[in-house]
Amino acid sequence: MSTVKFPAVLRANVGGAREVEVTGSTIGEVLDGLVGTYPALREQLFTEDGELNRFINVYVNGQDVRYLDGRATAVAETDEVRLLPAMAGGAGWGWEDGIVGLAGGVGGSG
Amino acid sequence: MPKTYPELLREARTEVREVAPAEADALRHRGGIALIDVREASEWDQGYIPGATNVSRSYLEQQIEGAVPDRDTPVVLYCAGGVRSLFAGQALRAMGYTDVASMSGGFQAWKSQGLEWTQPAYLSDQQKQRYSRHLLIPEVGSEGQARLLDSKVLLIGAGGLGSPAALYLAAAGVGTIGIVDFDVVDLSNLQRQVIHTSDRVGEKKTDSARRTLTALNPDVTVVAHEEMLVADNVERLIAGYEVILDGTDTFETRYILNDAAVAAGIPVVHASVFRFEGQLTTFVPYEGPCYRCLYPTPPPPELAPGCSVAGVLGVVPGIMGLLQANEVLKLLLGIGDSLAGRLLLFDALATEFTELRLRRDPACPVCSDEARAAREAGTPLPVAAASDGVFTLGAAR
Numbered sequence A: 001m002s003t004v005k006f007p008a009v010l011r012a013n014v015g016g017a018r019e020v021e022v023t024g025s026t027i028g029e030v031l032d033g034l035v036g037t038y039p040a041l042r043e044q045l046f047t048e049d050g051e052l053n054r055f056i057n058v059y060v061n062g063q064d065v066r067y068l069d070g071r072a073t074a075v076a077e078t079d080e081v082r083l084l085p086a087m088a089g090g091a092g093w094g095w096e097d098g099i100v101g102l103a104g105g106v107g108g109s110g
Numbered sequence B: 001m002p003k004t005y006p007e008l009l010r011e012a013r014t015e016v017r018e019v020a021p022a023e024a025d026a027l028r029h030r031g032g033i034a035l036i037d038v039r040e041a042s043e044w045d046q047g048y049i050p051g052a053t054n055v056s057r058s059y060l061e062q063q064i065e066g067a068v069p070d071r072d073t074p075v076v077l078y079c080a081g082g083v084r085s086l087f088a089g090q091a092l093r094a095m096g097y098t099d100v101a102s103m104s105g106g107f108q109a110w111k112s113q114g115l116e117w118t119q120p121a122y123l124s125d126q127q128k129q130r131y132s133r134h135l136l137i138p139e140v141g142s143e144g145q146a147r148l149l150d151s152k153v154l155l156i157g158a159g160g161l162g163s164p165a166a167l168y169l170a171a172a173g174v175g176t177i178g179i180v181d182f183d184v185v186d187l188s189n190l191q192r193q194v195i196h197t198s199d200r201v202g203e204k205k206t207d208s209a210r211r212t213l214t215a216l217n218p219d220v221t222v223v224a225h226e227e228m229l230v231a232d233n234v235e236r237l238i239a240g241y242e243v244i245l246d247g248t249d250t251f252e253t254r255y256i257l258n259d260a261a262v263a264a265g266i267p268v269v270h271a272s273v274f275r276f277e278g279q280l281t282t283f284v285p286y287e288g289p290c291y292r293c294l295y296p297t298p299p300p301p302e303l304a305p306g307c308s309v310a311g312v313l314g315v316v317p318g319i320m321g322l323l324q325a326n327e328v329l330k331l332l333l334g335i336g337d338s339l340a341g342r343l344l345l346f347d348a349l350a351t352e353f354t355e356l357r358l359r360r361d362p363a364c365p366v367c368s369d370e371a372r373a374a375r376e377a378g379t380p381l382p383v384a385a386a387s388d389g390v391f392t393l394g395a396a397r
Helices: A008-014 A027-037 A039-045 B005-015 B021-030 B057-067 B084-094 B106-112 B125-130 B141-149 B162-171 B205-216 B234-238 B251-264 B315-333 B369-376
Strands: A002-005 A019-022 A056-060 A080-085 B017-019 B034-037 B075-078 B100-103 B152-156 B176-180 B221-225 B243-246 B268-274 B277-283 B342-347 B352-357 B382-387 B390-395
Touching (some): A002 A027, A008 A039, A019 A027, A027 A039, A027 A056, A080 B352, B021 B034, B021 B106, B057 B084, B075 B084, B084 B100, B152 B162, B243 B315, B315 B342
Parallel strands (some): B017 B100, B034 B075, B152 B243, B243 B268
Antiparallel strands (some): A002 A019, B268 B277, B277 B342, B342 B352, B382 B390
């Protein structure tokens, strides 16, 4: 069982969990296991072709799996997996208390 | 038996090797030595040898171990005329320094032989007092302080992150602080936007920020950019600034800022916060990844999680904003290791920092070698850009 940690912005997709234990010997298996348990994550994680979306990064022990072996990256029991989606840093997501939507400019501050 | 001054001097000469200024200069250029100026600070202020460290004779025994921790480091001492440095040499030998030399003729001989010397940056008496705790740090000193006073930093937003950062950057003596913000102070801002005050609700944030910062430090010039950062003005807004502190934006402005900052070669110190969590990294063009290396495209709006009022514990932007200010100061001073290529996550509930490794994408449409060459040739590579909030592949600006 490796531990998958979720940033606060993704927790709504996993029933509010800060972290969950998932079985799997590769990142692909871990992510498939996650999506099986939390279907709301599927769209966040994968394209229709099953590729990892470019707006989310997956790290194993702090290293981006894209620069390891991608879905085939081996995951050991004690490894820590983190999912980190792109974050607007401002208004679009309610990061800070921004005041404009995705189409707006910035200058209004958080 | 009491000794006369000439006897003491003779004795020192037999114990401490002397080197001529030309030899000291050769050693200085070869490196691997510690060049110590043992004159008083007031003499140092009149000029010194580049690369030297000032440890005045009166504090030598107290401070030399801090300046030269390894007793086997070759030490060359100098003073004004070559006498005080001889006696200083004796003291260092008594402390166990194995290779100590004194420069004969001192700084006067050095200057008269036309060797290179420099003068410390000018700071007024008031500035010396104000920044005294900086001047005591060898990595800052009067040279670094003068650099800060001469530097220009742009803050995108005078909000939760920008407020603490601006306060400390102004206190540190960053000479020009630009602020891009078109908002006015709201009562709900005051829980964390500590640059503003209750009696300024409804006031322009740039005005409020300027009042606070110039009251804190009159050395600081605050430049208000009371407008939204958009594709049409980004180049003009960031021009002339050395570092950008980015706190608040949408995906659209994030990419606009990233692309323009990479093209202009300006580092961007980014942070964002959400409830009890914060994240921080420094994008240094061509040294570490840029934002597009991490995320070439944003999520579609329907997948952008979160809500418009997520809330944040007030200290979280305070902590992250100060970490941003720390990154800015290091970049301006050219010291330490920046967060380029590293993403720092902070979890206030667990009081936990986590570091993730970020990498440059060799195929990045903005900061790869190919992208840079294409941009410099006037034919930038296409990147995903927003129009009415929808990102599509278009030409980079």
